[in-house]
Amino acid sequence: MLNMIRERLRQGHRTGKFPRQEPSLPERFRGLPEVAANLTHPQINVAVNGCPFNALSEINGKMQIDLGRCIFCADCPAVAEGALSFSRDYRLAASHRDDLRYGDDIYRLADKLNERMLKLFGRSLKLRQVSAGGCNACEADLNVLGTLVYDLGRFGIQFVASPRHADGILVTGPVTENMKSALLDTYAAIPEPKLVIASGACAIGGGPFRDCAEVNNGIGELLPVDLYIPGCPPHPFTALDALLRLLGKR
């Protein structure tokens, strides 16, 4: 017992000050991408063709990036080309699939829920998580939200065991053929009204497995998504920011 208390004192108090204080992220962290202004057509062309996941496209002579497809590669050819750079901004969540596509304009972050939903879920949100072909990095960094550094519980958000107890579903993974029906069953078992959150590049658009024969390209065509959390995997602060934004706490 004494050992335990001694160790407790040594380990100290670790709950983070987020959201009152911004997190400090590693220097090499890759957050919100920035599209360079005034790119020439050939520059855009090289960048667009260099992305294995078709995250980049040219619209009206300008380059656009789709955060629903980008997996934040370290060796992005567009970065080498000077067409794209990664900032350290970890806030990436969006409410609409379209908002994930942007160029040199301002990226539109997720809105809070409407009045009715906020009244229902604003102070207590229970989520059922389903991993549908995820690589376990997304899952691991969601589990981290339960550790004392992030302490998700203090915001009234909790992952629960039964879909019957849940207010929404949070999906990771591209939805393998083999998980499709289990995912839909779990969704169906959640009482209305319910929320759907797509977390990670896989769940949004298939991620690195996009167009593989055994996967669906994310949950977009299967479920009505209320919140998109980009990243591969999303940083825990990205996910936490997303959930707080949804509940109007940021």
Added chain:
Amino acid sequence: MNRSKLIRFTHGACISLKELPCLDFTEFRESLLEEIAGDGRVASFFAMPADDGFDLYAILAHDWREEFALLHCRVGDVYPALTPDCPQLHLFEREIAEQYGVLPEGHPWLKPVRFHNSWVDAADIWRRDPQQHPIPGDMDFYRVEGAGVHEVAVGPVHAGVIEPGHFRFQCHGEEVLSLEISLGFQHRGLEPQLIGGPHPASIHQMEAAAGDTTIGHTTAYSQVLESLAGVEVASRAYSVRAIALELERLANHIGDIGAMAGDVGYLPTASFCGRLRGDYLNLTAELCGSRFGRGLVRPGGVAFDLDLPLQEKLLQRLAVLEPETRGAVELCFDSPSVLARFEGTGRLSTDDAETLGLVGVAARACGLMRDARLHHPVAEREFDTPVIDTDGDVFARGNVRRQEIYASHDLIRDLIKRLPEGEDQRSLGPLAADSLALSVCEGWRGEVVHVGITDGAGKLARYKIVDPSFHNWSGLAMVLRGQQISDFPLCNKSFNLSYCGFDL
């Protein structure tokens, strides 16, 4: 046996398929069993379509001789199963049956592995409709009948934030008589994706083969390509990979000890370790921007340098983290109530572990010294302090992790101190045509084995991945026999195996 018919090689070799003898099946079988009897174990076993039938390749590891043996033969769509004589092949043979419709006749346990359609135009072994996608978990489960026997089915969707899988227990009261594990829910079809490659997306798919083993899988993948291209990785990159591999081990081992402590209700260690795990992941993020090592390892080297300021930062952080880690871990191993739950629970004998072909932490906890860092370094050996325990129980698996955590700290410090100067990335030329290369990387769970075979144009014609979980899930099923069903979560955490690494 005619020894010239068998190719022996060391890690990193590129073997020309033209020089590879094709044994007839009887020779193949006898040589294989002889190798196994002579201290060999199966590292990989797979098939590949050929003009007239299928090529079978067996790769056997001889750990103490630090070498591998490669056997090759050709079969039609049916051959006598090897599993009855060599049980560690049981999943490999099921896998081949599922992928190519090749029937291992006399296999005692022939069921689907991942529930996908055959990769070639072949009759389905289980006579399922080839027009329909198989239904996961649709197979005959082993059943125990009798008074008071009942069945418990769990999954695919589990209670926590965990990957999906199906567990079927046959119980008598609280006691588990048998556990059968049916996976495949995470199957993304990774191996067929690589055919015709390497493609631009391949490295990213390897990073996500098992996301918690990103460094392990990308290192194995890169080494295969380097061997096929005849390029030796730059020594600085070799060391940076080794450091990242240890950081990955630290984060996961600490997380596992925390999870095991949590499962027996010992919350101080559970919560300290939860925090510490994140701190180690953050060290990897300092190196490459990603907590899971995404983007670091690339064929030919590493994409990020461990420069001097970063070296100092890592050393400083480790100096703080190490005593905190020791404190958190020792606290739980010092606590009689924890030990009472760990000791004797989920015990696996050395013989069973050997028969099943276990690898990694689970094997070392049963007294089997299997560590690719020690036995099969691709270049200079940097590790000589392997950890072993003999009891094969939850305690032993925890204890191996605990000792390995301490060994990893020393190894990282040492690697940083001796970090060679020079380039960290070399460009790879074309891959050798008609060749085979094998790579082994001791990930935190155990050895990650990749094999690449090229066609006449130097493109990948077959790529085989064996995650340590592929061997080890059978170990978990085995330890549950005669155990209380309420001990399943603890036993499961003590193995902590990968679903997606198994499912591919």
